[in-house]
Structure formats: C-alpha cells, structure tokens
Amino acid sequence: MVIEAKIIEGKVDVNKIVKELMEESSSLGGGALVSFIGFVKGKVNEHIVKELVYEAYMPYALKKLEEIVYEEASRTGIISIKVYHRIGRIEPGEPTIYIFVTAISRKIAFDTASRVLERVKHEVPIFKLERRDDGEYWVVGDGKRVKRVRGKGKVM
Amino acid sequence: MVKIKIKMLSLLKDVIGRDYLDMEVPFGTTLKDLIDKLIYNYNTLAKIMEKIELIVLVNGEKRSMDYKLVDGDEVALMPPASGGL
Numbered sequence: 253m254v255i256e257a258k259i260i261e262g263k264v265d266v267n268k269i270v271k272e273l274m275e276e277s278s279s280l281g282g283g284a285l286v287s288f289i290g291f292v293k294g295k296v297n298e299h300i301v302k303e304l305v306y307e308a309y310m311p312y313a314l315k316k317l318e319e320i321v322y323e324e325a326s327r328t329g330i331i332s333i334k335v336y337h338r339i340g341r342i343e344p345g346e347p348t349i350y351i352f353v354t355a356i357s358r359k360i361a362f363d364t365a366s367r368v369l370e371r372v373k374h375e376v377p378i379f380k381l382e383r384r385d386d387g388e389y390w391v392v393g394d395g396k397r398v399k400r401v402r403g404k405g406k407v408m
Numbered sequence: 409m410v411k412i413k414i415k416m417l418s419l420l421k422d423v424i425g426r427d428y429l430d431m432e433v434p435f436g437t438t439l440k441d442l443i444d445k446l447i448y449n450y451n452t453l454a455k456i457m458e459k460i461e462l463i464v465l466v467n468g469e470k471r472s473m474d475y476k477l478v479d480g481d482e483v484a485l486m487p488p489a490s491g492g493l
Contacts, residue, residue, distance in 0.1 A: 309417055309484060312468035373489065377465075379418035380490045390419035392460055393488035398419050 253280070254332035254354075257321040259308050259378075261340045264350055273332055277354035282331035284361040288351040288369055294344035296397075300385040306339040306348065309377035313337075320371045329360040335368060337378060410435055410479050414446070417486035419460075423450045433477060439464060440473035442483060460487045 254276055266287070274285055292304050308314070317335060325333045331354040338348050351368055355361035372378075381400070382389045388400040414429040421427055433442060443464065447454045456462070465484045466475060477483070 307417065309415070309465075309468075309486065312465070312484075315468065375489065377417065377463075377484075377486055377489050379486065381418075390487070391490040392418060393490065395490075396460075398460075400419070400422060 253325060253330075254334065255321055255325050256334040256336075257314070257317040258336050259310070259314050259317065260336055260338055263338070263347060264336050266350065269334060269350075269352055273334070273352055273354050277331040280331050281356050282354040283356060284358040285352065285354045286358070286361040286365040287353075288349075288365050289347050290349040290369075291347050292342050292344045296382065296384065301344050302383045302385070303341050303343050304348070305341050305381040305383065306337075307379050307381075308337070308339050309379075313377045316376045317372065320368060320375060324364055324368050324371070327360075327364065329356045330364055331355055333364070333368065335372065337372065337376070339378070409433065410437065410477050410481075412442075412477050412479075412481045412483060414442075415482055415484040417484060418490070419456065419487060420453075420462075420485045423453050423456065437477050438473060439466065439471055439475045439477065439483070442477065443473070446485075456487075462486075463488060 254273065270285060270287060292301065294301055317337065321333050321335055324330065334352040336350040342348055351365050353361045353365040353368065355364060380391045382391055382397065389397040390400055391397055409432040411432050414431060416424055416427055463486050466481055
C-alpha cells in the first residue's frame with residue numbers, strides 16, 4: 253500500500269505519480285486509478301480572479317490531512333492514496349490540490365477520491381484569500397466570501 | 409498568571425491586525441472566559457461570530473468551553489476551513 257499526504261508550495265509531476273501508482277498497484281490487485289486536480293478559477297461572480305493565497309494552520313493541518321488519508325486507505329479495496337495540497341500564492345489555471353486513489357474497482361476508487369476531497373475541504377484547517385479585480389475576499393466554509401477591509405478591526 | 413498564545417487564522421487575523429497575540433490570563437481562566445475577553449477587546453470579533461461559526465482549537469484539538477487554560481497553550485481561532493478547490 254502506498255500512502256502519502258503532503259502540504260506543499262510547488263507542483264507535483266502528475267504523469268510520474270500516475271505511472272508509478274499504476275505499476276505499484278497492479279501487482280497488489282489494483283485495476284482502477286482516479287485522479288482529481290482542483291485549480292484556481294479565473295472568474296468568480298463575474299469578477300476576474302488575480303490569485304488565491306492559501307494558508308495552512310501547521311502542524312495541525314498536516315496532521316489532519318494524514319489522519320484522513322490513513323483512515324480512507326484502511327477501507328476494503330483501496331490500494332493507495334496520495335494527496336498533495338498546495339499553499340501560498342496560486343494563479344488562475346494553476347493546481348491547488350491533487351488527489352490520487354488506486355483500488356481494486358473503479359467504484360471504490362471514485363467513491364474514495366470523492367470522499368477524501370470532501371473531507372479535506374471540510375476538516376483540514378486550510379484557508380484561502382481570493383484577490384480579484386474588485387478587492388480581496390476571505391473564503392470561509394463552503395464558498396462564503398467576506399470582503400476584506402485593511403486595518404485592525406476593520407473586517408466586514 | 410498563565411501565559412498563552414492566540415493564533416488567528418483567515419479573516420480573524422484582520423481583527424487584531426496580525427497572526428499572533430501573546431496574553432497572560434489569571435489561573436483558572438476557561439476557554440469561554442478567554443473568548444469573552446477577546447470579544448470585549450475586539451468588537452469586530454462579535455460581529456464575525458454573528459455571521460460565521462467560529463472554530464476554536466487548543467494546541468490543535470477541540471476542547472470544551474470549560475477547559476482551563478494552562479501555561480504554554482496555543483489557542484487558535486478560525487472560520488470553517490476553505491481548503492480543497
């Protein structure tokens with residue numbers, strides 16, 4: 253079983269990871285690989301997005317990410333899970349999160365990749381600031397945007 | 409007195425104008441006492457709490473509001489996570 257959970261600033265080599273996972277998983281009975289890549293939107297609410305700034309509450313964000321990956325990898329039929337979440341400044345069209353799951357069946361691989369994504373999104377203390385043409389917005393929870401006003405005590 | 413560190417994340421950073429706040433509180437101070445004190449000192453915090461569910465962690469773990477703070481605790485205040493896509 254191959255398990256990996258990382259919070260990184262740079263990108264990963266998707267082709268290399270896919271190739272390695274397929275090779276490693278096949279001898280363990282794997283026959284399905286699902287990959288998910290989230291990337292920065294260039295337009296939100298008809299406004300142009302310049303960049304997203306991701307911050308993680310370390311070391312707890314990594315601890316939670318590892319916990320999710322280990323829990324999900326222990327399910328029947330899972331061969332491997334790799335999750336990489338990027339932090340820092342990321343421009344539109346650039347990847348923010350990578351999820352790779354291999355399993356003995358496509359259903360298990362799809363379901364697990366989807367569940368891992370939702371869990372990461374809701375459970376890992378990672379936050380983002382959206383910089384766009386009409387100002388800066390803190391994105392909280394499931395997409396709620398709070399406009400940022402600079403200066404002490406000037407939120408909202 | 410008990411020395412603690414308060415970590416603000418996401419929009420909470422703008423409440424105090426920085427990431428961290430070092431504080432000394434009396435022995436026996438609970439998490440609820442601390443939040444009440446922060447609301448008293450920073451009125452925008454109360455406004456945020458009206459609109460957003462605030463998550464409070466002590467050393468990375470959820471604790472009850474009755475938890476009594478000890479020396480070296482790091483209390484983190486944050487909104488619900490917005491990671492992923």
